[in-house]
Amino acid sequence: MPSVKCLPPEKLSRRCDPKQLTFETTAELHHGPEIIGQARAVEAVQFGISIEHDGYNIYALGPTGTGKQFLVEHALQAQASRRSTPQDLCYVNNFDDATHPKRLSLQAGTGVTLKRDVEQLLEEISTALPAAFESDEYQARRNAIEEEFEQRSETRFAKIQQEAEARGFTMLKTPVGVMFAPIKDGQTMSSEALADLPEDEKQKLQADVEDLQKALQRALQELPRWQRKRRHQVRQLDHETTEAAIGHLLEELRLKYEALPEIVSFLEAVQQDFTEHGRDLLHAEEKAGNGAQSSAAGTLRTSLLLRRYGVNALVDHSESMGAPVVFEHNPTFHNLIGRIDHISQMGTLVTDFNLIRPGALHRANGGYLILEVRKVLQNAFAWEGLKRALKAKEIRIESLGQALSLTSTVSLEPEPAPLEVKVVLLGDRFIYYLLCALDPEFEELFKVAADFDDVIDRDPQNQQSFVQLIAALVNREELRPFDRSAVAKIIEQSSRLVGDAEKLTARTASIVDLLREADHWAGTNEHDVVNENDVARAIEAQVFRSDRVRQRLLDEVLRGSIYIDTDGDSIGQVNGLSVLKLGSFTFGRPNRISARVRIGKGDVIDIEREVDLGGPIHSKGVLILSSFLGAHYAPEQPLSLSASLVFEQSYGGIEGDSASAAELCALLSAIGETPLKQSLAITGSINQHGKIQPIGGVNEKIEGFFDLCKARGLTGEQGVLIPKPNVQHLMLRHDVVEAASQGEFHIYPVDTIEQCLELLSDLPAGKRDAEGNYPESSFNQRVDQRLRAMTATQLSWARAARQEDNDERQA
Amino acid sequence: MRGKPEIRRILVALDASPDSLAALEAAAKLARHLQAELVGLYVEDINVLRVAELPFARQVTFAGDVRPVKPGEVEAQFRAQADRAKSALARVANRSHLRWSFRVSRGQIAAELIAATPEMDLITIARLGGSPLVKRGLGRTARAVLAEATLPVLLLGRQLHLALPALVLFDDSNAAKTALALGFRLSAEKPDSLVVLLTATSPDEIQQLKKTVREHLAEAGGKEPRFRIVSPIDASNLSQACADEGAGVLILPSPSLLHGDTGLEALLVQLEVPVLIVR
Numbered sequence A: 001m002p003s004v005k006c007l008p009p010e011k012l013s014r015r016c017d018p019k020q021l022t023f024e025t026t027a028e029l030h031h032g033p034e035i036i037g038q039a040r041a042v043e044a045v046q047f048g049i050s051i052e053h054d055g056y057n058i059y060a061l062g063p064t065g066t067g068k069q070f071l072v073e074h075a076l077q078a079q080a081s082r083r084s085t086p087q088d089l090c091y092v093n094n095f096d097d098a099t100h101p102k103r104l105s106l107q108a109g110t111g112v113t114l115k116r117d118v119e120q121l122l123e124e125i126s127t128a129l130p131a132a133f134e135s136d137e138y139q140a141r142r143n144a145i146e147e148e149f150e151q152r153s154e155t156r157f158a159k160i161q162q163e164a165e166a167r168g169f170t171m172l173k174t175p176v177g178v179m180f181a182p183i184k185d186g187q188t189m190s191s192e193a194l195a196d197l198p199e200d201e202k203q204k205l206q207a208d209v210e211d212l213q214k215a216l217q218r219a220l221q222e223l224p225r226w227q228r229k230r231r232h233q234v235r236q237l238d239h240e241t242t243e244a245a246i247g248h249l250l251e252e253l254r255l256k257y258e259a260l261p262e263i264v265s266f267l268e269a270v271q272q273d274f275t276e277h278g279r280d281l282l283h284a285e286e287k288a289g290n291g292a293q294s295s296a297a298g299t300l301r302t303s304l305l306l307r308r309y310g311v312n313a314l315v316d317h318s319e320s321m322g323a324p325v326v327f328e329h330n331p332t333f334h335n336l337i338g339r340i341d342h343i344s345q346m347g348t349l350v351t352d353f354n355l356i357r358p359g360a361l362h363r364a365n366g367g368y369l370i371l372e373v374r375k376v377l378q379n380a381f382a383w384e385g386l387k388r389a390l391k392a393k394e395i396r397i398e399s400l401g402q403a404l405s406l407t408s409t410v411s412l413e414p415e416p417a418p419l420e421v422k423v424v425l426l427g428d429r430f431i432y433y434l435l436c437a438l439d440p441e442f443e444e445l446f447k448v449a450a451d452f453d454d455v456i457d458r459d460p461q462n463q464q465s466f467v468q469l470i471a472a473l474v475n476r477e478e479l480r481p482f483d484r485s486a487v488a489k490i491i492e493q494s495s496r497l498v499g500d501a502e503k504l505t506a507r508t509a510s511i512v513d514l515l516r517e518a519d520h521w522a523g524t525n526e527h528d529v530v531n532e533n534d535v536a537r538a539i540e541a542q543v544f545r546s547d548r549v550r551q552r553l554l555d556e557v558l559r560g561s562i563y564i565d566t567d568g569d570s571i572g573q574v575n576g577l578s579v580l581k582l583g584s585f586t587f588g589r590p591n592r593i594s595a596r597v598r599i600g601k602g603d604v605i606d607i608e609r610e611v612d613l614g615g616p617i618h619s620k621g622v623l624i625l626s627s628f629l630g631a632h633y634a635p636e637q638p639l640s641l642s643a644s645l646v647f648e649q650s651y652g653g654i655e656g657d658s659a660s661a662a663e664l665c666a667l668l669s670a671i672g673e674t675p676l677k678q679s680l681a682i683t684g685s686i687n688q689h690g691k692i693q694p695i696g697g698v699n700e701k702i703e704g705f706f707d708l709c710k711a712r713g714l715t716g717e718q719g720v721l722i723p724k725p726n727v728q729h730l731m732l733r734h735d736v737v738e739a740a741s742q743g744e745f746h747i748y749p750v751d752t753i754e755q756c757l758e759l760l761s762d763l764p765a766g767k768r769d770a771e772g773n774y775p776e777s778s779f780n781q782r783v784d785q786r787l788r789a790m791t792a793t794q795l796s797w798a799r800a801a802r803q804e805d806n807d808e809r810q811a
Numbered sequence B: 001m002r003g004k005p006e007i008r009r010i011l012v013a014l015d016a017s018p019d020s021l022a023a024l025e026a027a028a029k030l031a032r033h034l035q036a037e038l039v040g041l042y043v044e045d046i047n048v049l050r051v052a053e054l055p056f057a058r059q060v061t062f063a064g065d066v067r068p069v070k071p072g073e074v075e076a077q078f079r080a081q082a083d084r085a086k087s088a089l090a091r092v093a094n095r096s097h098l099r100w101s102f103r104v105s106r107g108q109i110a111a112e113l114i115a116a117t118p119e120m121d122l123i124t125i126a127r128l129g130g131s132p133l134v135k136r137g138l139g140r141t142a143r144a145v146l147a148e149a150t151l152p153v154l155l156l157g158r159q160l161h162l163a164l165p166a167l168v169l170f171d172d173s174n175a176a177k178t179a180l181a182l183g184f185r186l187s188a189e190k191p192d193s194l195v196v197l198l199t200a201t202s203p204d205e206i207q208q209l210k211k212t213v214r215e216h217l218a219e220a221g222g223k224e225p226r227f228r229i230v231s232p233i234d235a236s237n238l239s240q241a242c243a244d245e246g247a248g249v250l251i252l253p254s255p256s257l258l259h260g261d262t263g264l265e266a267l268l269v270q271l272e273v274p275v276l277i278v279r
Helices: A039-050 A068-082 A110-133 A135-167 A191-195 A199-256 A261-288 A294-309 A333-337 A360-364 A373-380 A381-390 A429-438 A460-476 A484-498 A508-524 A532-546 A548-558 A618-630 A660-671 A700-713 A725-729 A734-741 A752-760 A779-810 B017-033 B045-051 B073-095 B109-119 B140-148 B174-186 B203-219 B235-245 B260-270
Strands: A058-061 A086-094 A100-105 A169-173 A176-183 A309-317 A323-329 A343-345 A348-350 A370-374 A421-426 A448-451 A454-455 A503-504 A570-571 A573-582 A585-601 A603-606 A641-647 A676-677 A681-683 A718-721 A746-750 B009-013 B036-045 B058-061 B067-068 B098-108 B122-126 B154-155 B166-170 B194-198 B226-229 B248-255 B275-278
Touching: A039 A058, A039 A068, A039 A421, A039 A448, A058 A068, A058 B067, A058 B098, A068 A370, A068 A421, A068 B098, A086 A110, A086 B017, A086 B166, A100 A110, A110 A135, A110 A261, A110 A294, A110 A309, A110 A752, A169 A199, A169 B045, A176 A199, A176 B045, A191 A746, A199 A261, A199 B058, A199 B067, A261 A294, A309 A360, A323 A360, A323 A381, A333 A381, A343 A700, A360 A370, A370 A373, A373 A381, A373 A421, A373 A429, A381 A603, A381 B098, A454 A460, A460 A484, A460 A503, A460 A508, A484 A503, A484 A508, A484 A532, A484 A752, A508 A532, A508 B235, A548 A573, A548 A700, A570 A660, A573 A660, A573 A700, A573 B122, A585 A660, A585 A700, A603 A618, A618 A660, A641 A660, A660 A676, A660 A681, A660 A779, A676 A752, A681 A752, A700 A718, A700 A725, A700 A734, A718 A725, A718 A752, A725 A746, B009 B017, B009 B109, B009 B140, B017 B036, B017 B073, B017 B122, B036 B109, B045 B073, B045 B098, B073 B098, B073 B122, B098 B109, B109 B122, B122 B140, B140 B154, B140 B260, B166 B174, B166 B203, B166 B226, B166 B235, B174 B194, B174 B203, B174 B248, B174 B275, B194 B235, B203 B226, B235 B260, B260 B275
Parallel strands: A058 A421, A058 A448, A323 A370, A370 A421, A573 A681, A603 A641, A681 A718, A718 A746, B009 B036, B009 B122, B036 B098, B122 B154, B166 B194, B166 B248, B194 B226, B248 B275
Antiparallel strands: A086 A100, A086 A309, A169 A176, A176 B058, A343 A348, A454 A503, A570 A676, A573 A585, A585 A641, B058 B067, B154 B275
C-alpha cells in the first residue's frame, strides 16, 4: 500500500478566520498608508531623495500596481515641502544678438511681477512715445531741421540757376541728370547757331558751361553730406525725444528693482535699445496697422513692443510652496527640455524669445521630476535629451534638428539654464536590467535602485497592515465599508493571487480592482456593507469574464474530443498538468502524457523537442529523466531501449519541466508494462536521483483536474500528486477543499518518484537489495527485468549478427 | 446739374519720374470714379536734344558726375524712359480695368502738353517737373499749362494722394459749378465727404450761395454738404481749411479768387493736398 497519505483539508487552503479580526467594518479602522511592505524600496527612495550628490537619481523598479508612483510622489512631496522654492526663470531679448535670448533667474514670484510691470511700462510707452513724436515741439524741431536742409540746398541750386541765367544759360532736365543750354532769342541754341558764333564767343560759352557744370557738380556732391547731416540731426532729435518720453517711466521701474542687478541691467538695455529703435518701431507699427482703428492701433503697438521688450516668464513659482514635484505624463524630447515655437508671418516661419516654451525639466528645476521610463524610451531621443541635460547640469533648449545637426538654419539659442533636479524613473525590472546592461551612462546617472517587491510575508503584523491598507483604499475610493468577513476573503484572495499560502500580494492595484468590484456587487445586492458573498461574487465574476478558453477546453474533454481519462488503468499513460496564462487569467488543464518503448540504443526521444514544440527547460527535464533511468535500473548494463515521450493532443509549445515526473512515470509504466491509475494526475519536476521538485501554478493545476473530475462525477478515487514543497503554496478554491474534506478528491504530497509509482500503480516501488536486485513483484523489479531482458535480446541479436559476418568471411 | 462735366479722357503727363508716377496713380483713381480713359503723353524735350548736339555738351548726373554726351545717347535715354512710362501706365490702368493709350511726341514739353489738350477733358500733371533741383512751389511746365490750358488741371506731387473729403471752393461762377459737380462725383462713394467752401461779404450772400449749392446738389440727387466759410480767400485761409478738414483734394474754380499765379503758387507751397483747378 502507498505510504503517502493525502493532505487534510486544512492544509489545502490557508483560511483567514474573520473572528481573528477585531472590527466589524472597515469604517472603524484607522487608515494605514496606501502601500504595504516595501521596506527596501522605501529606504532606497528616502536615501535617493536625501543624498545631495550628482547622479543619485532614482529608478523605482517593480511590477505595475505595487504602489511605486504613490510611494515616490508622497516621499517627494514630503521632502519638497521642506525645501526652499526655486527661482523663477524668464527669458528676455538680447538686444546685441536676438538669436541668443538672455536668461533671468529671479527670486520666486519676481518673474511674473516683472513681466506685468514691463507690460504696464510698454502700454504707457505706446501712448507716451507717439504723443511725444506728434507733439508741436517735436514737429517744430523736426521741421526746422528739414527746413534748414531744404533751404540750404535750394539756395545753393537757385544760386547756380541764377548764375546760369545771368550767363545766358538755362538748366534742362535729362533722363539721367542736368544739362546747361545756351539761350539765344529765348530758345535753346542749336548747333548751327553755335557754329555761326565767333571762335572767342564759342570758347567763352564753353568756359561758362564748364564753370556752371563744376559749380553744380560741387553742389550735387555736397548733397549726400547734407542729407547725412540732416539724418543725423533727425536721429539725434528722435533720441532726445524718446529719452524724454520714456526716461522717467523706466526710472520708476529701475528704482523698484534697484536691488536686483540683473533686472536693472535689462532695463538699461531696454532704454538704450528704445532710444536707438523706438522711432523705427513706431513707423513699423504705422505700416502694419495702416487703416486700423485707433484703439486697435494702440493694442497693435503694445503687442509689437512686447515682442521686442517683453518678458517671457517661462517658469513661475509665485504660488509654489517649496520645491516642485512634476510628473510628466508625455515625456517627449521637447516636453522634457522645452521647445521654441514658430509663428507664420507672410508665409515664413519666424520666432523670437517670446516663443520659448518650458519643458518638464524647467518646471521641475530645483525640485523633482517623475517619469515613466517606458514612455521616455518610447519617445524618440527623449532618453538622450534627458541624459544630456543631467550630465551637463543645464537645460539647453534646441530643436531636434539642431540637436542632431540635421538643420543649419538660424534659430534661437537661448542661454542655457543651470539644472538641479532629482529625476525618479518608474518602470519594470526588465527595463532596469536592460539599461544596466546596454547603456553605460545609466548607472552613472541613476545610482539608486528602489526595488519594489510584489509579495509580502503573510504574518500577523503584515496582515494587520494589510487590513489598514484595505481600509485606506476603501476610504480613498469612497466605497461602502467592508465587513470583517469580506476583509478576510480579500486577504485569502491576496494569497491566492500570488499562489502562496504564506504570502500576500503587494500589488495594491489588483486589490483596488477587487474592492471596487465587490462594492459594485454590494450595490447590486442592495447591501450597505460589503460582505464575504459580495467579494466572492466579484472573484467569480472576474473569473467568469476571463475563462472562455478554459471552459472551451473543458467542454472538448467532456465531449471526448480531447482524450483524458479520469478512471481506469493504462500502461505508458499518465495525466500530467499544465498551466496556461491568457492575459491576466491563469488556469490549469490536464494533459495526457504517453510513452512507448522498444529495443534500441538507450535514447529517450522527446517528440515535442524533435518537432520544435518543446522549450529548452522541457528538454532539460526529459534529459534528466533519461539520466535517472540509466542510473537507477541495471546500472552495470547498457540501456538497450529506445523510448519516446509525447504530450498528446498538444499543438502549441510546451515549456517548463513541471511534467518531468509525469513523463518518468509514463516511461517506467511503459518499460515495466505496469498500468497506472488514470484517476490521478501528477505534477512536479524530477532530479537525477528521483526526487520530486516544486513547481509553479500548483493551485491552478489541481483545480484544472478537479474541474474535469467534478464534471464527470467525483468517484472518491481521484486526486492529484504534488511535490511536497508545494504544500505551502496551496490556496485552493472552496469547492476543492470541500470535496477533499468529503473524501471525494485527494491531494498527495510526494517526495520521490517511488511514492508516485506506488500511488499510481498500487504496487510497492521496491528497493534494491545488497545484490542489486529489487523485491519480487515490485514496480522497480518489473522495470529492471524488462530492461535486462531487452539488453539480453539485443546481445543475442548482436551475437547472431557477428556469427553471420564470420560465416560470410569464411565462406 | 448744370455745368455737369463730361470727363471722358484724362491726359497724364508722364516722364517716369516718381512725381509723375504719383500723378499717374491719382489720375487712375480719378478715372475710375469718372469712368474715363487714360491717355499717357511722354514728351521728348527738344531743347535737350538740341543741346546734346553742341560740341561742349555735358550731363551733370544726379550723382554728381560730369559726363560728355555721346551721339544718340539722349535719344536712347528718352526711348527707355518712354518705355518705362508706358509700362507704368499699362500696369496701373490694367489693374483698375481702365481703357488707356500712350503716345510720345517731341517738342517743348509745355507746348506739347497744351497741344494735346483739345482732345482731352482733364489733365493731370506733377507740380514740379521743369526745374530738377527745386523741391517746392510750381514747376515751369505746370505753370505754363495752368496759364494756357483751358481744361481742368489736377496738380499732384510725390507725397500727395488723391483722397476724400473733397473741398470745393464755390463762388457761383460757371467754373465753380463745374467744380461742385466734380466734387460731388468724387465724393459719391462717401456722401458726407463733400465740403463746400464759401466766401461772401454778407450773411445774405452766404445764404444765397448755400441755396444755389443745395439746388445744384439736389438736382443731382445729392445730400446736404458741409459748408465752411473762408474769408478772405487767400493761401493762408485755404490751407488752414484744408488742414482742419483733413482735405483729400481741393477743387478750385478758375479764374480763381486767388489773386493771380503768385497767389496760387503761394497756396501750393503751403498746401500738401492735390489741387484741381477747374476752368
